[in-house]
Amino acid sequence: MKIVLALIIAILSTSVSHAWSMSSQVRVSPTGQFQDSVTLYCRPDEALCKNVCNDANSCWKEQEVCFNCLGMANNVLRTVFTELERLYRNTRQVIEVKDVEKVFRKDHVFIAARSIYNFYMDLNKDEVQTLFQSLCPTHSAQPLVVLGKNSNNEPVQIKYIICEGNGQYNQDMYVLEYAPQTQIGNGNLKLNNKP
Numbered sequence: 656m657k658i659v660l661a662l663i664i665a666i667l668s669t670s671v672s673h674a675w676s677m678s679s680q681v682r683v684s685p686t687g688q689f690q691d692s693v694t695l696y697c698r699p700d701e702a703l704c705k706n707v708c709n710d711a712n713s714c715w716k717e718q719e720v721c722f723n724c725l726g727m728a729n730n731v732l733r734t735v736f737t738e739l740e741r742l743y744r745n746t747r748q749v750i751e752v753k754d755v756e757k758v759f760r761k762d763h764v765f766i767a768a769r770s771i772y773n774f775y776m777d778l779n780k781d782e783v784q785t786l787f788q789s790l791c792p793t794h795s796a797q798p799l800v801v802l803g804k805n806s807n808n809e810p811v812q813i814k815y816i817i818c819e820g821n822g823q824y825n826q827d828m829y830v831l832e833y834a835p836q837t838q839i840g841n842g843n844l845k846l847n848n849k850p
Contacts, residue, residue, distance in 0.1 A: 674701030675755065676826045677817055679767040679799055691718040693765045693799075698824040707756055718764055720771070721808040727774050731810040735766055735800055736775040736783055743813055743831045745790045750815060750828040758801060758828065764810055765817075766800045772810075790831065791818035801828065 675697050682690045695714040697704035708714035724732055734742060750758070766772065768784040776783050787798040795818040803812035815828045 674698040674824050675703050675752070676819070676824050677759075677765065677799060678797065679765050679770075681767070681769065681771050689720060689771045691720060691771055692716065693718055693759075695759055696824065701752075701824070703752055703756055707759055714759065716759075719808045721764070721804070721810065723807060723809055724772055725774075729772075729810060731802060731813060732766075732772050733775060735802070735810075735813060736770075736773050736786075739800065739813070740786050740789045742833060742835045743790065744834040745792065745816060745818075746830045746832045747792060748830040750830065755828055758815070762804055763814070764802050764804050764808070766802060766810075767797060787816070790816050790829075792829075793818060793820055795819040800831075 675695060677693060677695050679691070679693045682692075684690050693716060695704060695707060697712060697714075699711060704714050705711050721729075723729070727733065768781075768787050773783060784797075787800060788795055791798050797819070799817040800813065801815035801817065802810035803814050805811050813831055813833075816831055817826050817828050819826050
């Protein structure tokens, strides 16, 4: 009986295991231009990459740079790099794989702690990384914040955070919710006002 129970648990845990991961990289091209790319990696038995780019293992795309955002004028980016932890919370609602496909394909930008858009914090310090990590339910070495963008590639909405689990293809995309917190005495006062 114990063996049957162990097999059932193993089968269930395998069926809900995650099958993708994502990473972001910023480089400077030989001509001096910034290149911001994101790569989606898929486990061989996962159809996500095949659906996105017709490659079973990985999909790469260069993120379009928002030239109007290269400065301190964009309020969404300012929030991401300075007040994300105070103004947003992870709802623990995981986005389904079919929705991850839609997010990767269009109208979103993936922001890592070391980003071309970070004009607010020292890139050599771990403050932003710690800020992003605080929104993940498990330790995540390189979380990515996902922002909705408009037709000018300007970030207009903070939407998700991608956090790591255990294993090579084990990430989840969680919904972020606007939930400002203000420190009062020894407790937190939650404000329910939406921007």
